[in-house]
Every structure is written in structure tokens, then in C-alpha cells.
Amino acid sequence: xxxxxxxxxxxxxxxxxxxxxxxxxxxxxxxxxxxxxxxxxxxxxxxxxxxxxxxxxxxxxxx
Amino acid sequence: xxxxxxxxxxxxxxxxxxxxxxxxxxxxxxxxxxxxxxxxxxxxxxxxxxxxxxxxxxxxxxxxxxxxxxxxxxxxxxxxxxxxxxxxxxxxxxxxxxxxxxxxxxxxxxxxxxxxxxxxxxxxxxxxxxxxxxxxxxxxxxxxxxxxxxxxxxxxxxxxxxxxxxxxxxxxxxxxxxxxxxxxxxxxxxxxxxxxxxxxxxxxxxxxxxxxxxxxxxxxxxxxxxxxxxxxxxxxxxxxxxxxxxxxxxxxxxxxxxxxxxxxxxxxxxxxxxxxxxxxxxxxxxxxxxxxxxxxxxxxxxxxxxxxxxxxxxxxxxxxxxxxxxxxxxxxxxxxxxxxxxxxxxxxxxxxxxxxxxxxxxxxxxxxxxxxxxxxxxxxxxxxxxxxxxxxxxxxx
Numbered sequence: 023x024x025x026x027x028x029x030x031x032x033x034x035x036x037x038x039x040x041x042x043x044x045x046x047x048x049x050x051x052x053x054x055x056x057x058x059x060x061x062x063x064x065x066x067x068x069x070x071x072x073x074x075x076x077x078x079x080x081x082x083x084x085x
Numbered sequence: 086x087x088x089x090x091x092x093x094x095x096x097x098x099x100x101x102x103x104x105x106x107x108x109x110x111x112x113x114x115x116x117x118x119x120x121x122x123x124x125x126x127x128x129x130x131x132x133x134x135x136x137x138x139x140x141x142x143x144x145x146x147x148x149x150x151x152x153x154x155x156x157x158x159x160x161x162x163x164x165x166x167x168x169x170x171x172x173x174x175x176x177x178x179x180x181x182x183x184x185x186x187x188x189x190x191x192x193x194x195x196x197x198x199x200x201x202x203x204x205x206x207x208x209x210x211x212x213x214x215x216x217x218x219x220x221x222x223x224x225x226x227x228x229x230x231x232x233x234x235x236x237x238x239x240x241x242x243x244x245x246x247x248x249x250x251x252x253x254x255x256x257x258x259x260x261x262x263x264x265x266x267x268x269x270x271x272x273x274x275x276x277x278x279x280x281x282x283x284x285x286x287x288x289x290x291x292x293x294x295x296x297x298x299x300x301x302x303x304x305x306x307x308x309x310x311x312x313x314x315x316x317x318x319x320x321x322x323x324x325x326x327x328x329x330x331x332x333x334x335x336x337x338x339x340x341x342x343x344x345x346x347x348x349x350x351x352x353x354x355x356x357x358x359x360x361x362x363x364x365x366x367x368x369x370x371x372x373x374x375x376x377x378x379x380x381x382x383x384x385x386x387x388x389x390x391x392x393x394x395x396x397x398x399x400x401x402x403x404x405x406x407x408x409x410x411x412x413x414x415x416x417x418x419x420x421x422x423x424x425x426x427x428x429x430x431x432x433x434x435x436x437x438x439x440x441x442x443x444x445x446x447x448x449x450x451x452x453x454x455x456x457x458x459x460x461x462x463x464x465x466x467x468x469x470x471x472x473x474x475x476x477x478x479x480x481x482x
Contacts, residue, residue: 023155031144031148033141033410033412033466033471034463035381035408035410035419035466036466037133037384038465039383039467040467041384048467049351050463052463052464052466055411067155068108068111068112069112071152071154071155071202072105072109074106074152074454075101075105075154076101076105078101078131078133078146078380079131079133079138080130080131080134080150080152080155081159083280084155084393
């Protein structure tokens with residue numbers, strides 16, 4: 023599984039980073055940053071999906 | 086009830102509270118079957134952009150889709166509303182027949198409140214409402230919004246941006262209740278600077294239909310002033326979707342399902358039934374009832390309730406979510422803490438880079454928690470919340 027973030031659409035609510043800090047971080051402007059640019063470790067896939075789903079502007083996709 | 090006894094959990098609902106509930110079940114180790122019953126014909130999407138990016142046609146329908154789970158044991162059934170509940174027999178009725186469950190998550194959400202059911206009233210809650218409003222606005226020169234809460238004011242902002250002549254009417258000053266007079270006043274000023282007319286009618290407001298027709302052509306205030314619009318939108322709050330629970334015996338308050346701080350509808354008789362999101366109202370330990378119909382709340386409540394479904398009292402109880410935001414008239418506003426701060430803020434800071442504002446109100450007699458508001462400011466809400474958590478610990482210690 024990979025995660026893709028649309029940083030243009032991100033509004034910095036930070037719910038992804040609350041739900042799955044292992045996968046999502048926020049930069050100085052409170053815009054999402056991914057901790058994995060490649061494959062996510064299998065044991066973190068569910069968390070990655072959960073973090074993607076709580077984004078209120080649907081800026082995150084787990085592929 | 087413990088997770089080992091649960092084999093089949095039914096989640097009634099198809100929005101973010103329902104999706105978060107399903108996700109939390111898995112993250113907490115539940116490996117049985119999850120059936121999600123959604124009355125909508127689309128797979129779950131976010132409603133947050135409906136008044137903003139989607140209405141302005143900056144975002145597409147596809148942009149709003151929430152990630153669909155890769156989970157093979159999650160059965161999402163669309164166009165399949167729960168129509169009745171028998172909590173004793175542990176059965177949910179659907180158009181396709183009865184469904185038995187070991188655990189039930191009630192997450193049927195809310196619908197838009199209507200002021201004149203006899204008229205063809207426009208509201209904005211679902212994607213289809215957004216499509217219709219968009220179509221009407223494309224052929225209109227003016228918009229009247231009845232209701233100056235977040236939704237009504239966000240639509241007003243979008244419509245003004247599209248070049249329409251916009252009026253908002255409400256019985257109280259728009260946005261005061263949630264943002265407090267200082268910040269709300271700043272937003273109202275920005276709205277007026279963009280040509281939006283704001284009308285406060287303390288005497289009350291009623292919709293006016295076409296003579297002999299069902300089209301809404303305007304609104305009349307209690308003191309006899311008429312305001313018209315090519316398009317009239319009602320944005321007057323929401324009503325919990327609980328009619329399917331009418332004969333279930335569950336306790337309702339103003340139409341919302343009453344739950345304890347663990348999200349349970351009745352811990353003694355039905356410990357395997359929880360309710361989350363906009364359909365639920367939480368009765369706190371001191372008897373006060375709290376219902377917060379926000380995205381953040383739906384997410385937090387769904388997590389809490391599912392953990393109590395799986396782990397009982399050991400799961401930590403719910404604390405009302407204290408973060409919400411709005412974006413309108415060029416102002417990006419985020420609030421953490423007690424809503425509706427009044428008086429002068431104790432701290433007011435301007436960020437030198439962005440020019441944004443950070444305002445903080447310390448707790449007062451009528452406001453147990455501090456409040457922080459950012460306006461076009463890059464401070465992360467998560468950081469603000471952590472700061473406040475530390476303050477609370479200090480007070481408690």
C-alpha cells in the first residue's frame with residue numbers, strides 16, 4: 023500500500039496526524055507531510071487507511 | 086460484551102462516523118463481519134466541501150469520495166436504509182429483510198431542517214442538494230440565505246464569489262454563537278465588504294411561497310419586512326435521522342439518540358448497541374446533554390463508542406470534541422476550546438510572515454475551558470490542543 027497526499031487541497035486540520043502519527047506529519051505551515059514515500063509497512067496499512075479517511079477534505083488516498 | 090463474543094457488527098449509516106466506526110473495529114482487533122447500511126446511492130463522501138469548493142465547481146464529485154476500505158469482510162450496502170430496530174431480538178430491518186447482529190453502531194446522521202415542508206424548499210446536506218443548488222444559481226442573479234450559521238454563511242461567501250447578489254437573514258447576528266462577537270463581527274465585516282447584505286430579524290422569519298405555487302420566493306420577518314431572491318436556500322440547522330428508531334424503545338431527546346459517555350444507548354439492557362455522530366446526544370455524568378454536529382466530533386465519538394463496544398468500561402469515555410473551523414470571505418478560521426468566546430481576548434498575536442491572527446481567551450466564570458482562535462494563521466490546531474491539554478493538567482494538579 024502507498025499513500026498519496028494532495029497538498030494543494032490540505033487545509034491543515036491535522037486529523038490524519040492525530041489518527042496515524044506513524045504515517046502523517048504536518049510541516050511548518052500545517053500542511054500534511056508523508057513519512058513514507060514508498061510502500062507502507064504491512065502492519066501500518068490499517069492505520070494509514072484510517073488516517074486517510076478522517077481527512078475532511080478528502081486530500082489523502084491509500085492506494 | 087467482549088470482542089471475542091462479537092461475530093457480526095452492523096453499522097447503520099454511511100458517512101464519516103459510520104466509516105470511522107468500521108475502521109476502529111478493525112484497528113482494535115475485531116476480525117468478524119461488518120455490514121454497513123447506507124441509504125445513499127453513493128459510497129461515502131465528505132460533505133465539508135459542499136458549501137465551498139464543490140459548490141464553486143473547484144472540486145468534482147470524485148474529489149469528495151472517502152477512501153474505500155480494502156477490507157474484504159466489510160460489506161457496504163448502498164440504497165439500503167435501516168428502517169426499524171428490535172434491540173431485544175437484535176434485529177435491524179431493511180428493505181431486503183431482517184438482519185441479525187451481535188453488535189450495532191447507530192450512525193444514521195442528520196438531515197437538513199426545513200422551515201416550510203409544504204413548499205419546494207432548497208436545502209444543502211447531500212451531494213444531490215449541491216448539484217441542484219448549483220444548477221439554480223447558474224441561472225440566478227440573487228440568492229437569499231435563511232440562516233446565518235457556518236453553512237449559510239459559507240454558501241453566501243461562495244455565491245458572492247460567483248458574482249451573485251447575496252442576502253442572509255437570521256434571528257440572531259450570524260456566527261455569534263460559535264465564534265463569539267469579536268471574531269463573528271470580523272467575518273460579518275468581511276462579508277459586507279464583499280457586498281453581502283446581512284439582516285437580523287429578532288421578530289422571527291417565515292418563508293413565502295409563490296401565489297398558488299410551491300416555489301419559495303422569499304422570506305418575511307415578524308415585523309413585516311420582505312426579502313426576496315431568485316434562489317432561496319434554507320440553512321437552519323439539522324434534524325437527527327432517528328425516525329427508524331421510533332418503536333425500538335431507545336431513549337430520544339429532541340430526536341437524537343441518548344447515549345452515555347461511552348456511547349452506549351442503554352448499558353444495562355443493550356450493552357452491544359452504541360450511537361455516534363450527528364444522530365446521537367451524549368448525557369454527561371452531571372445530567373447535561375451535549376450534541377456537537379461537527380466532523381471532528383463524529384470521528385472522535387465513533388472511536389470512543391466502538392472501543393466501548395469491544396472493551397466495555399475499560400475504554401476511556403468520550404470528551405466533547407473542541408475543534409471546528411470555517412472558511413469564508415477569505416478568512417480561514419479555526420477554533421479550539423470553548424465555543425463563543427466573549428469579552429476581550431487575553432492574548433492577541435499577529436504572525437509576521439502570514440499576517441494571520443492568533444487570539445486566546447483564558448477560562449472565565451461562564452467558560453470552563455480556554456479558547457483559541459486562529460484567523461489566516463499557520464498555527465496547527467493539534468499544537469493548540471496540546472497547549473490546552475497542558476493548561477488543563479496544571480489546573481487539575
